[in-house]
Amino acid sequence: MTARSNDVAATLAGLRVEVADLHRDLVRSGLVVWTAGNVSARVPGADLMVIKPSGVDYDRLTPETMVVCDLDGNVVEGDLAPSSDTAAHAYIYRHLPAVGGVTHTHSTYAVAWAARGEAVPCVLTAMADEFGGAIPVAPFARIGTDAIGRAVVDVVRGSTSPAVLVQNHGPFTIGATARAAVKAAVMCEDVCRTVHIARQLGEPLAIAPDDIASLHDRYQHQYGQP
Numbered sequence: 688m689t690a691r692s693n694d695v696a697a698t699l700a701g702l703r704v705e706v707a708d709l710h711r712d713l714v715r716s717g718l719v720v721w722t723a724g725n726v727s728a729r730v731p732g733a734d735l736m737v738i739k740p741s742g743v744d745y746d747r748l749t750p751e752t753m754v755v756c757d758l759d760g761n762v763v764e765g766d767l768a769p770s771s772d773t774a775a776h777a778y779i780y781r782h783l784p785a786v787g788g789v790t791h792t793h794s795t796y797a798v799a800w801a802a803r804g805e806a807v808p809c810v811l812t813a814m815a816d817e818f819g820g821a822i823p824v825a826p827f828a829r830i831g832t833d834a835i836g837r838a839v840v841d842v843v844r845g846s847t848s849p850a851v852l853v854q855n856h857g858p859f860t861i862g863a864t865a866r867a868a869v870k871a872a873v874m875c876e877d878v879c880r881t882v883h884i885a886r887q888l889g890e891p892l893a894i895a896p897d898d899i900a901s902l903h904d905r906y907q908h909q910y911g912q913p
């Protein structure tokens with residue numbers, strides 16, 4: 688084994704643990720039921736990704752059951768078939784080099800917005816912080832081919848938002864890491880719920896574009912521990 692392949696093997700072992708653990712966060716955050724939803728991570732230094740196996744119960748997911756695929760979605764390591772959304776994840780990694788993680792769920796409030804094909808307006812400081820504007824909608828696309836990945840990438844390229852609602856389906860989120868993509872999925876569901884509730888009592892108030900830009904910049908560059 689070369690030094691490089693040793694490095695990739697060590698990285699892969701770590702990412703198997705991380706991606707398996709992040710699936711528990713989807714359950715803990717109430718974003719998934721049964722076996723729906725998936726997280727993947729790009730393998731730095733290799734054209735590979737680690738992704739959830741298809742149709743396996745969340746409490747049976749372990750580092751060993753994670754599947755390693757190339758960025759065309761072909762299985763490289765693993766005994767189980769990969770997630771049915773593997774082609775979408777692979778397309779996103781091929782076309783957005785800065786993306787290190789992708790998450791997809793059918794979380795209730797986000798899917799309710801997706802079912803109407805309605806973008807979530809930026810009416811909360813929390814939205815300006817995390818999404819830098821509205822959460823956009825991508826057109827309907829069939830599952831299992833490049834179509835969803837293409838729809839998501841087309842929308843993400845014109846947006847500050849790491850979350851996209853695929854019409855009639857649900858949220859796909861991206862991040863520099865798999866953990867960041869899971870965080871975006873959690874925040875997406877939270878703000879979809881809040882804006883939905885606000886709507887029941889009247890029309891939520893828009894935030895001015897320059898205030899959104901300022902909030903987004905502060906949160907992305909100054910928020911948290913130095």
Ligand SMILES: [Zn+2]
Nearest residue numbers: 791792856857
């Ligand atoms: Zn789905």
